[in-house]
Amino acid sequence: MDERSQRRLKANEMVFRKANSDVADFIEDQTGRRDKVIEFYCECSRARCRQRIQLSLEEYRQAHENDRSFIILPGHQEPEVEKVIHRSGSFFVVEKQGPMPSSQAVDLALSNTPI
Numbered sequence: 001m002d003e004r005s006q007r008r009l010k011a012n013e014m015v016f017r018k019a020n021s022d023v024a025d026f027i028e029d030q031t032g033r034r035d036k037v038i039e040f041y042c043e044c045s046r047a048r049c050r051q052r053i054q055l056s057l058e059e060y061r062q063a064h065e066n067d068r069s070f071i072i073l074p075g076h077q078e079p080e081v082e083k084v085i086h087r088s089g090s091f092f093v094v095e096k097q098g099p100m101p102s103s104q105a106v107d108l109a110l111s112n113t114p115i
Contacts, residue, residue: 013070013096016041020071024060034058044076053091068096 020040027038039052040060051073055063063071063086070082071091077084086093 012045012047013043016043017064017070020060021064024057028057034061040071042073042076043070044072045078045081046076049076055091063091063093066095070094070096 020043023038023040027036028034034057037054037056039054042049042051042053053071053073055071060071063069069085070093072094073090074087074092077092077094081098082094082096084092085095
């Protein structure tokens with residue numbers, strides 16, 4: 001897989017991470033609770049994936065302690081751009097490898113991705 005394709009996959013993932021983060025921030029601001037369980041988008045690189053993962057806000061925050069970590073459903077990992085760093089019964093946490101896309105690439109992916 002070439003570098004451009006890898007950047008595109010990562011940009012796709014970052015779109016859903018941003019959407020999830022916005023929802024988590026909103027719920028936490030409204031409720032003041034981190035134990036609330038909600039459905040987050042799978043943050044995999046599959047452009048058409050809209051599957052959901054149930055996590056508490058606390059689990060979500062822990063999974064994203066580093067900027068290169070993403071939550072995905074088991075089987076959605078792409079070994080060419082990420083490695084699994086945590087396995088749970090219902091989700092994996094993966095860490096992206098190599099250079100991350102620019103903020104412009106993420107903005108472009110956001111503008112072209114209906115959620």
